[in-house]
Amino acid sequence: MNILFFGPNGSGKGTQGAILKDKYNTPHIESGAIFRENIGKGTELGAQAKAYIDKGDLVPDEITIPMILDRLKQDDCKNGWLLDGFPRNKNQAIKLDEALKEAGMALDIVVEILLDREIAKNRIMGRRLCVNDNNHPNNIYIDAIKPDGDKCRVCGGDLKTRDDDQDEAAINKRHNIYYDTTEGTLASAYYFKDLAGAGLKYITLDGAPSVKEVTAELVSKLD
Numbered sequence: 001m002n003i004l005f006f007g008p009n010g011s012g013k014g015t016q017g018a019i020l021k022d023k024y025n026t027p028h029i030e031s032g033a034i035f036r037e038n039i040g041k042g043t044e045l046g047a048q049a050k051a052y053i054d055k056g057d058l059v060p061d062e063i064t065i066p067m068i069l070d071r072l073k074q075d076d077c078k079n080g081w082l083l084d085g086f087p088r089n090k091n092q093a094i095k096l097d098e099a100l101k102e103a104g105m106a107l108d109i110v111v112e113i114l115l116d117r118e119i120a121k122n123r124i125m126g127r128r129l130c131v132n133d134n135n136h137p138n139n140i141y142i143d144a145i146k147p148d149g150d151k152c153r154v155c156g157g158d159l160k161t162r163d164d165d166q167d168e169a170a171i172n173k174r175h176n177i178y179y180d181t182t183e184g185t186l187a188s189a190y191y192f193k194d195l196a197g198a199g200l201k202y203i204t205l206d207g208a209p210s211v212k213e214v215t216a217e218l219v220s221k222l223d
């Protein structure tokens, strides 16, 4: 299965993407993770991308598009892939569509998580990480997982915040790109939505409920 996954920062896209990856046993290709890996290894690509990422901008298409299209040609993608974080603008969507047609490949599923922008921002800014286990869910803005005072609600451990979670300007910048329905990431999702029907299944999920409820909706809509 060839799958695209869309969701704003704060929508739990990474969590739901892992469900899809396991269900279809495909590689989970995350454009941001590829950039971070290259930055970590000190590659030329990493050096080029870092300047843009640090400013909260998108890495230019002439860098990003060939990087992702090359990745989709690798052997492990033969039986399908889950692409997460690409396309992120209309031009990337058009180039992906052209490359798929050229390779005689087709998209099978597009998943879009719907989440109000303010809720998404609060989830990011309200996130608290337990020093004992980052997976202990604590968020000061979500009643269901409010911390126990200033301690982890699961184990009572100390809580910390991720620096980039508190940079409201950077969060707004990323959300401006995501929620832009003319040239931004939602424009790229809708580009494929308009193609839906020709064997392409477009699934929307309500991102507001709990992780478990979003997963249940996702699984019910895939079968």
Ligand SMILES: Nc1ncnc2c1ncn2[C@@H]1O[C@H](COP(=O)(O)OP(=O)(O)O)[C@@H](O)[C@H]1O
Pocket (backbone or CB within 6 Å): 009, 031, 032, 033, 035, 052, 053, 056, 057, 058, 059, 060, 064, 085, 086, 087, 088, 092, 174
């Ligand atoms: N498709 C893309 N096009 C251009 N830049 C990208 C793309 N995907 C990721 N990036 C860059 O990598 C950074 C990290 O991406 P990601 O891990 O998805 O985090 P976030 O969702 O917080 O932006 C992005 O902020 C952007 O600068």
